[in-house]
Amino acid sequence: MFKVGFNLPEKVVQEEQLQQKKKKNQQQNVEKLTGNELQKMMEELRKDETQKTKRDRKKTKKSKETTENPENAEAKVPLDETKLKATRQKEPKSEPTTALKRKAEEPEHSSKKLTPLQLKMQQKLSGARFRWINEQLYTSCSERAFDIFQKQPEVFKEYHDGFRHQVEQWPENPVSNFVDQFKDRLIKPLNAPGGIPGDKAGNKVVVADMGCGEAELALKLSEKNFSRRKTQFEVHSFDMNKANERITVADIKNVPLPDESCHVVVFCLALMGTNLADFINEGIRILKPNGLVWIAEIKSRFEGNDYATFVNNLKNMGLYHRTTDDSNKMFVKFEFVKLSHKLANARNKNPEIMLKPCIYKRR
Ligand code: SAH
Numbered sequence: 001m002f003k004v005g006f007n008l009p010e011k012v013v014q015e016e017q018l019q020q021k022k023k024k025n026q027q028q029n030v031e032k033l034t035g036n037e038l039q040k041m042m043e044e045l046r047k048d049e050t051q052k053t054k055r056d057r058k059k060t061k062k063s064k065e066t067t068e069n070p071e072n073a074e075a076k077v078p079l080d081e082t083k084l085k086a087t088r089q090k091e092p093k094s095e096p097t098t099a100l101k102r103k104a105e106e107p108e109h110s111s112k113k114l115t116p117l118q119l120k121m122q123q124k125l126s127g128a129r130f131r132w133i134n135e136q137l138y139t140s141c142s143e144r145a146f147d148i149f150q151k152q153p154e155v156f157k158e159y160h161d162g163f164r165h166q167v168e169q170w171p172e173n174p175v176s177n178f179v180d181q182f183k184d185r186l187i188k189p190l191n192a193p194g195g196i197p198g199d200k201a202g203n204k205v206v207v208a209d210m211g212c213g214e215a216e217l218a219l220k221l222s223e224k225n226f227s228r229r230k231t232q233f234e235v236h237s238f239d240m241n242k243a244n245e246r247i248t249v250a251d252i253k254n255v256p257l258p259d260e261s262c263h264v265v266v267f268c269l270a271l272m273g274t275n276l277a278d279f280i281n282e283g284i285r286i287l288k289p290n291g292l293v294w295i296a297e298i299k300s301r302f303e304g305n306d307y308a309t310f311v312n313n314l315k316n317m318g319l320y321h322r323t324t325d326d327s328n329k330m331f332v333k334f335e336f337v338k339l340s341h342k343l344a345n346a347r348n349k350n351p352e353i354m355l356k357p358c359i360y361k362r363r
Contacts, residue, residue: 130162131360138357142273146251149240156241163213166360174268174296174331175213179220181294186227196231197263197291204232208255208262208286210279211270212237215246236262253278257286267295269358277317277353284318284338293319293336299326301355307332310355316348 114122133155137145149156167173182205188195190205198205209217215237220226222233236257238250250256253275265283273279283293293314302310311321311334319336326332 126158126162129158130165133159134162134360135357137272138274140273141275142251142253142278145273146240153241156243160213160243162360170330172328172330174328174333175216175220177296177328177331177333178217178266178268178294182221183227186229186231189229190231191290197288198231199263202232203230204234205264206262207233207235207264207266208257208283209235209237209266209268210252210255210283211267211272212239212247213268214243215239217266217268218246253282255282255286259285260288260291262286262291263288264292264294267293269296269298271295271297271355276355277313277351280314280317280319280353281349287338289338289340291338293334293338295334295336296331297355298330298358299332301358302332303356307334310334310353313351313353316351 136148137159182196185194185196190196190198190200190203196205207217207221209215212218215235218233218235218237221235226233235246236255237247238252238255239247240249240251241247242249248256252270253273265287267279267283271279280293287293299305305326307324307326311324314334314336315321318339320339322335322337324332324334
């Protein structure tokens with residue numbers, strides 16, 4: 001009996017160590033995993049934790065029996081204090097006795113509540129999955145990406161949660177930069193040189209936000225008193241899934257807008273598919289002559305910071321290049337103007353435009 005009193009904790013400690021080693025290995029390997037493997041791993045982890053809860057429950061029951069049953073009186077003999085200390089140190093800190101008791105009393109399904117370790121693992125999984133989805137978007141044509149997001153809206157949500165997390169780390173968000181551009185330039189009247197093109201009679205500007213994410217641009221431009229001139233904005237926000245009511249679901253290679261209906265077309269970090277030339281073509285189609293194309297992209301997408309090749313391709317597609325602004329540390333911005341009909345007719349509609357995928361670092 002006395003022996004049992006000592007052996008039980010040591011066995012438990014060994015098992016704890018084994019479990020911790022297993023989890024550490026899983027944690028190190030998670031970064032290399034993708035897709036379904038990640039999902040399987042999360043399920044395995046859950047199973048592990050459920051089994052652990054069951055074991056803990058048995059342990060609690062056993063120790064309760066041991067201390068409460070007078071037949072086990074010897075078990076009440078105090079353990080050697082140094083051994084006790086060692087055992088205490090080896091016990092997982094995240095499982096204080098009260099939490100353990102509460103767990104033992106809770107029904108089975110509550111094991112889905114995540115422990116700190118599971119939470120950490122889940123964050124790693126989300127990070128890994130975000131990078132995986134991101135890579136798919138940059139290395140597939142838009143039809144495939146569109147299909148994935150239509151069939152699995154949860155993948156889209158995962159991507160956007162990850163993207164939001166990335167944006168929070170950036171010193172500047174390019175969407176805000178475009179919002180400022182509108183504000184600054186609206187000091188001038190519509191269609192004035194250096195201003196914003198628009199419908200002067202109606203004091204209105206029509207904007208298409210291609211690959212809008214959460215349609216923040218539409219939200220900001222619709223704010224009361226956005227422009228001192230009380231210019232009205234009609235913003236069409238397109239993305240592959242409807243994160244909110246402002247968004248119209250569409251593949252940006254084919255959006256539901258008539259020809260020559262917009263004054264400004266924005267691509268903010270949205271040139272993601274391998275068929276990105278289709279997106280530019282679509283932008284040109286819906287743009288009025290003298291309308292603006294605004295593009296922001298991550299600098300690392302341009303091999304050796306070669307912006308000129310990209311610019312030349314867009315010039316050949318019928319756009320006049322106005323500015324390249326690479327003053328920001330992370331982003332480069334371009335402004336193009338749609339040429340008049342005559343010039344635009346001579347354009348090359350199918351140039352090979354290649355940009356490197358944007359690979360986000362591990363968190
Ligand atoms: N412009 C937003 C979001 C950038 S993330 C911002 O800067 O905050 C890129 C967005 O483009 C994603 O929401 C992605 O779903 C969208 N996107 C990429 N390819 C697309 C396509 N072919 N059609 C519609 N949206 C697309």
